Amino acid sequence: MLGSWVSNKICVKEGKIGLGTFATEKISAGEILIVQGGRMIHKTRFDTEEFEPFWYHAFQVEKDVYICPLNTSKEAQDGIFSVNHSCDPTCGFKGQITMVSMRDIAVGEEITFDYAMSDVQPEDEDWENLTCLCGSDKCRKTVIIGKDWKLPELQKRYAGFFSRYVQDLIDSSHNNH
Numbered sequence: 656m657l658g659s660w661v662s663n664k665i666c667v668k669e670g671k672i673g674l675g676t677f678a679t680e681k682i683s684a685g686e687i688l689i690v691q692g693g694r695m696i697h698k699t700r701f702d703t704e705e706f707e708p709f710w711y712h713a714f715q716v717e718k719d720v721y722i723c724p725l726n727t728s729k730e731a732q733d734g735i736f737s738v739n740h741s742c743d744p745t746c747g748f749k750g751q752i753t754m755v756s757m758r759d760i761a762v763g764e765e766i767t768f769d770y771a772m773s774d775v776q777p778e779d780e781d782w783e784n785l786t787c788l789c790g791s792d793k794c795r796k797t798v799i800i801g802k803d804w805k806l807p808e809l810q811k812r813y814a815g816f817f818s819r820y821v822q823d824l825i826d827s828s829h830n831n832h
């Protein structure tokens with residue numbers, strides 16, 4: 656692993672819909688599974704062609720700051736960069752770069768988070784939606800990356816598991832009402 660700390664209870668392998676991260680041992684609720692390393696890039700640079708290869712291997716950590724892999728090698732796309740989205744995830748955030756299990760996870764279950772937990776789309780931008788194939792009974796089918804954090808149902812279900820940056824936005828949006 657390049658730059659991240661990753662629990663030895665999980666590994667990247669081929670799943671039903673491509674590569675994913677899976678539990679190789681039983682995991683209890685609240686276990687820290689990944690502390691993500693990488694490069695912190697400001698939005699003004701992240702939005703340029705130079706960083707296009709990383710757009711699908713990065714996530715937001717502050718209003719205008721993204722964490723992305725050190726380079727384009729497979730090895731650098733470690734940790735959270737290799738964790739798939741699910742509308743019924745097994746994991747969430749503790750802080751901005753630490754991934755923690757939301758519940759007990761059995762051997763073979765996939766390590767997932769909900770993109771709504773980490774990414775916030777600026778009002779003046781239009782990001783591509785994700786057609787979700789997670790197959791859970793909570794699946795939203797079309798995931799509006801960067802906007803779904805506003806859904807009251809998700810704010811309730813993921814309380815305590817949003818990235819701290821997103822949680823601050825949720826808290827301040829409630830205080831303004």
Ligand SMILES: [Zn+2]
Pocket residue numbers: 741742743787788789790791793794795796
């Ligand atoms: Zn889904």
